Amino acid sequence: MSILFSLMLFLSPPDLSLIIEVEDDPQETVEMLETYYPQIDILEVYDTIFNGIAIQTDQRNLQKLRKQPFIKKTYPAQTYQALRDTGNINQSIPFILQEQLPYTGKGVKVGVIDTGIDYTHPDLQASYQGGYDLVDLDDDPMETKVEQGIPTTHGTHVAGIIAANGKMTGIAPEAELYAYRALGPGGAGNSIQVMAAIERAVKDGMDIINLSLGNSINGPDWPTSVAVNRAAEFGVTVVIANGNTGPDLWTVGSPATASQVVSVGASTPELQQPYLYDRFQQKRIEIVPMEGSVPWDFTKDVKVTTDLQQLQGHDKILITERSDIPFAQLAIEAEQQGAAALLIANKEPGLFQGAVEADVSIPVAAISKEDGDWLTDHPGYLLLEHEPVSDTITDFSSRGPVTVNWAIKPEIVAPGAEIVSTVPEGYQALSGTSMAAPHVAGILALIKEAHPDWTPAQLKAALLTTAHPLDGYQPVEQGAGKVDPQAAIETDTLIYQSLLSFGQRTDLSEQVSAKLVVENVSQQTQQYKFSLPPQEQEIRFQLPPSFQLEPNEKRELTIQATIRTNSQSEGINQGYLYLNDRPLPYMYVTDQAEVPQVMGLELSVTPLDDHYYYKLYLVEEAKRLTIDLYDPQTFAFVATVDEAEDVPQGVWEGEIQEEELLERPYIANITIETKAGEVYQYQTGWGG
Incomplete structure (x- = not known):
């Protein structure tokens, strides 16, 4: 499944572990704390991709730290949720590893930043080498x-x-696995824990890091x-x-x-x-x-119903x-009432993905709102087909x-x-892009074993050049x-910056360009x-002429195009160029695109x-931002949380003055007035 964003408030227990982001050198902060606050335990120091420390202490010592100027932030409450129904990895792996390769990932260190690893599992004992728990701040990254x-x-x-290296075999069965538990009970954690886990993995010398997690910030x-x-720079x-909130764009x-990084979408293996099919209405x-x-x-037609009273004693x-x-x-309630299966219809158009985290013995599936409405009006018999x-x-793979x-x-997918x-x-x-990403992480371990001196840029180029x-x-x-x-391991060419973005184009006609680098990594010219592509x-593209590269030679090339836009233009114009048989995706965005x-x-x-x-993300500079709260039942206006003018693009943070506005759930309506005078509104959950 996918790891998704949720909202929570961080509540401090009597004895608390905290990760604190600091303004200056974290080592100097540690020395100061050891001198003046000896009762505070220093658990970790982070000074690579994140500037901070981890401490453990009680509420009394926390009170003493309140006014210290070195503190920049402590544990933002933003939560990450693990991104995630019958196949076998021995079906998906042969589907992409169709020939036996002479590589197993031996000697390659792979860090899994996630909910931890059950290192006692017989299929993982040989590969597991250690790790760290960023939730409990100890050396035991076991699953919750x-x-x-x-x-x-x-x-x-x-x-x-x-x-995996046992009854089941993973992509790289002899890779060295390290676990970094950044997500705790229920698969939830916050961005500082995730960033601290990345920091720890970099310091531990990982060759590859897999993060099957994410949020909604595009x-x-x-x-x-x-x-x-x-x-990556280290x-x-x-x-x-890539996320599990497709199939919509953005x-x-x-x-x-x-x-x-290498962002991975989800495709289907052979399955x-x-x-379900209504033979009388010929409806799928x-x-x-x-x-x-x-x-x-099911092996026979089964009747559908929306009426609980009709369930008892019948297969429905x-x-x-x-x-x-x-x-x-x-x-659980459907099974207790006697249902043979449960269909959950979406409240909005389209399908969705979900999980049943309980011991339930009936099949459960999601259907679209449109199909739910149709079945409500046509409660006939359905046949299960494959x-x-x-x-x-x-559908769930984010775009x-x-x-x-x-x-x-x-x-890549x-x-x-x-x-x-x-x-x-x-x-x-x-199912989920969470499952797609580790396939690629394992493949990268094989490529790294075959080419131990290749950099992250070369490894990524090998994947994309041969897709x-x-x-x-x-x-x-x-x-x-x-x-x-196999093609990635054996490639004779690497193309860097091969995904060609020509940006956002608003002029009626303009010349644009994008650069890529081609490297011949073979021993032949x-x-x-x-x-x-079809013009x-x-x-209209103006492409470089044919050329040749000597062994180990690189060349930077410029791809030029003339773009003409009008009121009939697509919001996103995209396609593929090819260098020999190697794909070069291209794309540009016009002012017709509905950009969030x-x-x-x-x-x-x-x-x-x-x-x-509160914290949110603005895609463009805003003339005015307003956050209003509404009652989720009556939709009555409750209060205005904040109003701000001339808000810059990017991450925006504001203080909530009335604590009582956090005590129950509301609908937050965020209104953005752009510099061009356009008004955009966005609704989401708040508090509770």
Whole structure:
């Protein structure tokens, strides 16, 4: 499943562990604390991609620290949630590793920043080498167990895809696995924990880091995006799940928005996709089986109903509408009432993905609002059917592009649907870009073993240069296309900056350009020739002539184009050029594109001063920003939280003056007035 953003307030227990961001040298801060506050335990020092310290102390000592000027921030309350129904990794892995390769990832260090790893699992014992827990701040990065809160499995599943070495075999079974637990009970953690985990992994000398987590901030300069770019600058290849909020555009979130990482979308391996069919009405109902539910395996027609009274003693499928009630609770109640299966209809157009985190013995699936309405009006009998699918982009896989810098994301795709891997005490099938990313992390371990001197830029270029675009999909859905491990290992050419973004274009006609670098990494002279795509009226390319490169020679090239826009232009114009047979995705955005202007509201409390804050992200500079709260039941206006003028682009933080506005849930309506006089509104949850 995917790791998703949620909102929470940080509440300090009597004895508290904190990660504190400091203004100056963290070593000097440590010396000061050891001298003047000997009762405070210094747990960690972070001075690489993050500037801070981890401490543990009681409330009395925290009171003494309140006024210290060295404190910049303490634990923002923004939460990350782990990004995540019957296959086998032995189905997805042979699908992309179609020939036996002489590489196993031996000697390559892979850090998994996630919910921890069950290192006692028999398939992971050989690969696991250690790690750190950024939640409890100790050396035991075990998954959350039931006695500690809501138990987790996500990190163990990710780890198995990368390097399982037992009953199941991962992509790189002899890679060295390290766990960095940044997400605690229920798969939740905050951005400082994630950034501190990245810092620790860099210091521990990881070659590759996998982050199957993210948030809803579609911007390149959110702190976690900056942090992973810094990790790449230190020589670490960072792989990040693109997110699970597709199929809409602009849904990729930080840190997958970072420019120097490998952002991974989800495609389908070979699988049997279930759907429901009304033979009398000749109506097909698309279903998305919920993660954790039992398989759909009906062998006869089954009646559907929305009436609980009709369930007792009959094999019927109950249809209910998506609400604030957890999916697991809906499933338990449906099973107790006698339902044979449960369909949960969306409240909004389109499909969605969900999980059933409970022991339920009936199949549960999501359906669209449109199909839910149709079934309510036509409560007939449905037959379960299956169809083979492969090499499609999953609906849940988040799409690009990125706001502000207009980058193409994802950059590559890998299997992420119905992937069985290791979990505590066994195996489980999960779906999500969380499952796609570790396939790529494992492949990078194989490439790193084959080419130990290659830099993160070379490793990334090998992946993108040799990918295969899937038919019927655009660059903002798949980037360069489907990963090809063998071709990436054996490539004779590396193309850097191969995803060509021509930015946002508003003039009626203008010349644009983008640069790329081609490197011949073979021992033979190589000939290169561009293939011109079908010429369109809106974009005309002027491509470099054919050229050759000697062994180990590099050349920078300029791709030029003339772009003409008008009122009929597409919001996003995109396609593929080719250098020989190597894909070069291109894209530009016009003023017809519906670009989101604000996103990602989070709430936090600073434990050292009890101040409450909100933080959000603005895509463009705003003339005015207003946050109003409304009652979620009556939609009556409650209060204005804040008003601000001349708000700059990027991360914006404001203080919440009335604490009582955090005590119950509201709907927050954020109104942005742009410099051009346009008004944009965005609604999201608040408080509670």
